[in-house]
Amino acid sequence: MYGYLRTHVPELKVRQQEYYRAVYCGLCRTMGQCTGQCSRMTLSYDFTLFALVRMALTGETVTVRSRRCIAHPLRKRPMADPNSTLRLCANASAILAHHKVKDDLRDERGLKRTAATAVSPFTASMRRRAVKAGYGDMDSGVFHAMKELWELETSRIPSVDEPATLFGELMGKTLAYGLEGNTAKLAHSIGLHLGRFVYILDAADDYAEDMEHRRYNPLACLYGDPAMTELSDRKREELRIALLAELSELERAFDLLDTDDPDLGGLLSNILYEGLPRQVERVLFGSACDCAQKGQGKKTGHPRRRHGKGERS
Amino acid sequence: MTELHPLYGALTAVSPVPAVTATPAERKARGLLSRHTPESTATALRTLLDTDRHARGAEWYFLMGVCALGQGHPADAQAHLDHACTLATPEAVSEYRTLYESVRNVFEKRRSSDKDDKDRRDRDHACCSAEDCCECCFCCDGDGDGICCEGPDGCCDCCDCSDGCN
Numbered sequence: 001m002y003g004y005l006r007t008h009v010p011e012l013k014v015r016q017q018e019y020y021r022a023v024y025c026g027l028c029r030t031m032g033q034c035t036g037q038c039s040r041m042t043l044s045y046d047f048t049l050f051a052l053v054r055m056a057l058t059g060e061t062v063t064v065r066s067r068r069c070i071a072h073p074l075r076k077r078p079m080a081d082p083n084s085t086l087r088l089c090a091n092a093s094a095i096l097a098h099h100k101v102k103d104d105l106r107d108e109r110g111l112k113r114t115a116a117t118a119v120s121p122f123t124a125s126m127r128r129r130a131v132k133a134g135y136g137d138m139d140s141g142v143f144h145a146m147k148e149l150w151e152l153e154t155s156r157i158p159s160v161d162e163p164a165t166l167f168g169e170l171m172g173k174t175l176a177y178g179l180e181g182n183t184a185k186l187a188h189s190i191g192l193h194l195g196r197f198v199y200i201l202d203a204a205d206d207y208a209e210d211m212e213h214r215r216y217n218p219l220a221c222l223y224g225d226p227a228m229t230e231l232s233d234r235k236r237e238e239l240r241i242a243l244l245a246e247l248s249e250l251e252r253a254f255d256l257l258d259t260d261d262p263d264l265g266g267l268l269s270n271i272l273y274e275g276l277p278r279q280v281e282r283v284l285f286g287s288a289c290d291c292a293q294k295g296q297g298k299k300t301g302h303p304r305r306r307h308g309k310g311e312r313s
Numbered sequence: 314m315t316e317l318h319p320l321y322g323a324l325t326a327v328s329p330v331p332a333v334t335a336t337p338a339e340r341k342a343r344g345l346l347s348r349h350t351p352e353s354t355a356t357a358l359r360t361l362l363d364t365d366r367h368a369r370g371a372e373w374y375f376l377m378g379v380c381a382l383g384q385g386h387p388a389d390a391q392a393h394l395d396h397a398c399t400l401a402t403p404e405a406v407s408e409y410r411t412l413y414e415s416v417r418n419v420f421e422k423r424r425s426s427d428k429d430d431k432d433r434r435d436r437d438h439a440c441c442s443a444e445d446c447c448e449c450c451f452c453c454d455g456d457g458d459g460i461c462c463e464g465p466d467g468c469c470d471c472c473d474c475s476d477g478c479n
Contacts, residue, residue, distance in 0.1 A: 156390075159381075159386070159389045160387075160388045160389060160392075161381065161384075161385075161386030161387070161388050161389045162386070164388070165386075201389055222388070222389060222392050223392060234395070235392075238388070238391040238392060238395065238417075239388060239418050240389065241416070241420045241421060242387040242388035242391060242393060242420075244420055244421065245387040245420040245423070247421065248423045
């Protein structure tokens with residue numbers, strides 16, 4: 001995934017940050033157990049948020065223990081024990097990673113294609129394990145959604161919202177997997193708007209690079225101006241409005257989450273009200289950077305941009 | 314209805330009378346859009362997409378923007394409406410610009426009201442969560458190190474302040 005769905009650390013309470021890290025590390029550990037050690041490389045903040053939302057929806061709690069891991073062998077860190085939510089997120093992450101690599105193999109050229117070719121046997125193995133664990137219907141759903149998305153992208157329609165909605169539907173179905181009734185509807189709605197948010201933000205983030213390498217970018221199709229090698233300030237402002245509209249919808253769905261856990265509620269609020277708006281500002285205007293969130297160094301062409309997205313802490 | 318679609322007012326204000334220079338497809342699309350139903354919006358969109366790529370002017374982009382709004386696609390809507398404003402003749406530009414500005418205002422206001430609601434909720438539920446406990450705190454009389462009765466669900470039982478938060 002993309003790593004946009006993250007917390008704003010300076011506004012977190014210490015215990016909330018500990019909780020978040022426990023879920024993040026717990027998810028990593030669960031991925032190692034469920035879909036193989038290689039799958040831990042695909043760990044993302046996005047699936048940590050998915051795990052938090054699923055826990056808020058189902059009321060499932062986590063047991064946190066201090067453990068060592070490969071990445072932190074010297075000092076023990078708080079880590080959530082595997083539970084059904086983390087297992088689902090681990091398997092969903094493996095399935096999506098596999099289909100993303102397949103997509104890259106279809107679309108990319110050069111170094112990215114070579115990289116995708118190199119990792120595809122590993123992602124295929126991750127996916128096999130997820131399917132064997134009983135997530136076959138999720139895999140087939142993701143396959144069809146990615147195929148539909150690819151067809152839509154190759155048709156080059158002048159829209160960013162249509163492919164974003166398709167991607168959002170995919171996220172919604174993944175988040176609502178195995179849930180029923182109103183909980184499933186709520187999960188689907190949260191996934192839909194998170195997916196749409198991520199897709200549009202990623203399109204904006206990659207715009208300059210995609211134009212440079214003549215790759216597909218939905219915003220380029222929408223604006224239809226091949227001479228526009230980077231987004232103008234006016235377009236950035238329009239995108240900001242559109243992304244804030246998604247966050248507004250997301251807020252309405254988040255309001256319906258009924259969680260008794262104050263740390264979980266605080267974390268979700270932090271991501272929605274602090275983390276995501278800051279990602280919008282960071283990607284579109286290169287501002288709202290903070291020293292606590294290091295390792296974000298991707299150049300995207302905007303003259304004021306100094307920071308990019310990053311993964312893994 | 315305004316609750317269901319934030320731009321319902323702006324969308325129903327779009328005139329059903331087409332521009333003088335409108336093509337037959339654009340006239341048909343505008344007629345369909347004046348019905349304000351999801352089906353007619355989808356039909357209007359199909360009608361517009363079937364037109365010749367080289368015959369697309371300001372009116373076409375405006376109607377595409379209206380379709381996108383009807384379908385809940387704010388990013389597409391703004392791009393199409395912006396393009397329509399750029400291409401428009403002086404007679405038509407005011408209608409296009411009105412809708413474009415409405416989109417921006419509505420979504421921006423809505424988001425800021427979400428944030429205000431959240432800030433208000435935070436204030437209402439924790440009267441002594443600012444820097445330290447206030448004097449009404451029976452746990453520490455405000456002398457505690459930090460906040461002893463702060464919590465996201467509200468102040469604890471010891472809170473006796475006049476705001477009625479307990």
